[in-house]
Amino acid sequence: MLPWKRLLRPLAALLLTAAVAVVPAAGVAQANAAPTSGWNDYSCKPSAAHPRPVVLVHGTFANSVDNWLALAPYLKSRDYCVFSLDYGQLPGVPLFHGLGPIDKSAEQLKTFVDKVLAATGAPETDLVGHSQGGLMPRYYLKFLGGAAKVNALVGIAPDNHGTTLSGLTNLLPYFPGIQDLLTTNTPALADQVVGSAFLTKLNEGGDTVPGVKYTVLATQYDEVVTPYRSQFLSGPGVHNVLLQDLCPLDLSEHVAIGLFDRIAFHEVANALDPAHATATTCASAFS
Numbered sequence: 001m002l003p004w005k006r007l008l009r010p011l012a013a014l015l016l017t018a019a020v021a022v023v024p025a026a027g028v029a030q031a032n033a034a035p036t037s038g039w040n041d042y043s044c045k046p047s048a049a050h051p052r053p054v055v056l057v058h059g060t061f062a063n064s065v066d067n068w069l070a071l072a073p074y075l076k077s078r079d080y081c082v083f084s085l086d087y088g089q090l091p092g093v094p095l096f097h098g099l100g101p102i103d104k105s106a107e108q109l110k111t112f113v114d115k116v117l118a119a120t121g122a123p124e125t126d127l128v129g130h131s132q133g134g135l136m137p138r139y140y141l142k143f144l145g146g147a148a149k150v151n152a153l154v155g156i157a158p159d160n161h162g163t164t165l166s167g168l169t170n171l172l173p174y175f176p177g178i179q180d181l182l183t184t185n186t187p188a189l190a191d192q193v194v195g196s197a198f199l200t201k202l203n204e205g206g207d208t209v210p211g212v213k214y215t216v217l218a219t220q221y222d223e224v225v226t227p228y229r230s231q232f233l234s235g236p237g238v239h240n241v242l243l244q245d246l247c248p249l250d251l252s253e254h255v256a257i258g259l260f261d262r263i264a265f266h267e268v269a270n271a272l273d274p275a276h277a278t279a280t281t282c283a284s285a286f287s
Contacts, residue, residue, distance in 0.1 A: 039072040040064075042119040044081035052151055053120045054272065055113060056084040059131030059258065060098040060188055067130055070260045071268065078269060081120055085112040087136070088188055098132050101187040102198055106139040113140075113149055124151045126272050130258030131225070132188060134158025134216070139202055141209050152213040154271045156258045157222055161203065161230040162194035166223060169193045194230075208235035215239045215271040217257065217264050224254035241267055247282035262287065 039056075046053055054075055058067035064084040075082050087108040088100040098105070113125055127137045127150055134155025140146035141153065164170060172179050172193075183190040191198035208214055214233050220242060222228040232240040243250045243263060252261040266284035270277035 038076040039068070039082035040084060041081070042116075044120065046081050046120055046122050047079050050078070050080050050273065052122055052124050052126050052272075053081040053083060053116050054126050054128055055109075055116055056082065057087070057109065057127060057129035057133030057137055058084065058098060059129070059133045060088075060192070061096045062130070062133075063095055063097045066095075067133070067258065070262075071128070071258070071265055074262070074265050075269070075272075080272070083112075083116050085109065087112075088132075090186070098136075099186045099188050102132070102136050102191045103139055103143075105136050105188070106144055109137060109140045110144045110146060113146065117149060124149055126150070126152045126154070128154040128156070128268055128272075129158065130156045131158060131254065132192060134231075135160055135192070135202075138207075141212055142202065147209045147211050150212055152215065152271060154215045154217070154268050155231070155233075156217045156264060156268070157219065157225055157254050158216060158231050159192050159225040160207065160216070160233055162192055162196060162199045163225045163230070164194055164227075166226045206235050207233040208237060210236070213237045213239075213271070213274075215241065215267070217241050217243065217267055219243045219250065219252050219254070219257050221251060221253045222257075239271070243267075246280045247284070249282050250285075261285075 056068045056072060058064055064086045068084050072082050072084065085108065086097050088098040088105040090099045093099065116125060117123070129137055135158045137146065137153050138160070141150060179190070190196060214237055216232050216238070218228050218231045218241065220228055225231055243252065243257065246267070247263050250261065250263050252264065257264050262285045263280060263282070266280045266287055270280065
């Protein structure tokens with residue numbers, strides 16, 4: 001990937017941060033998410049084959065619909081009860097979510113999981129998250145009692161140990177006020193920077209909690225969560241996967257791996273139902 005392309009997403013993030021700072025909160029109504037097709041059906045009852053509902057957790061700047069237009073139907077077609085939530089909303093910023101403080105977003109996840117479990121009658125759920133959506137649930141598991149209600153967490157390109165945004169965040173000290181802008185107006189971005197207070201608290205004492213199975217799916221072409229190996233977790237019950245080890249031809253970067261990469265989706269299905277897992281290869285793109 002050309003260097004200028006690597007800068008597009010980080011620069012877009014900073015531009016949106018600036019926009020959030022100047023958009024007046026009053027007079028801007030939050031747009032309703034587009035209706036989902038086949039998921040977020042609270043009458044769905046988990047099958048004997050797939051007894052746990054799956055909760056999809058979107059990434060930064062995404063929402064409960066656009067992040068899952070491919071993966072949600074993929075899982076529904078395999079007879080899962082699938083649900084997705086919006087979290088981390090900021091006043092006056094419609095559609096683009098995952099921007100509020102991550103610990104507060106984890107509280108929203110806790111409430112949503114309780115709602116899903118009550119509706120489905122299941123004792124546990126499985127979580128699948130993209131980017132921040134793979135990181136944020138770890139706070140829920142570790143500090144908000146989520147480990148008792150979650151069987152597995154699958155992180156697709158999660159920034160588990162933060163990101164330097166290809167080194168861009170190393171420049172923040174040279175631009176007075178930018179760090180304060182990030183913290184004040186888009187706290188989730190500041191929380192995800194390498195060395196943040198949030199990440200220090202989250203990772204202190206180990207990456208995992210007992211009783212939860214963890215899977216991390218990463219791509220070597222990730223231009224947002226860098227270096228990509230920082231996504232991997234250590235500890236019992238962890239399965240770290242680099243997509244290119246399964247299919248060297250897979251060129252997905254940070255967005256594609258979560259939005260439409262069926263090789264990654266096949267690994268998600270394997271993580272959700274390890275007893276019936278099948279080998280993931282380049283041919284999985286057509287499965």
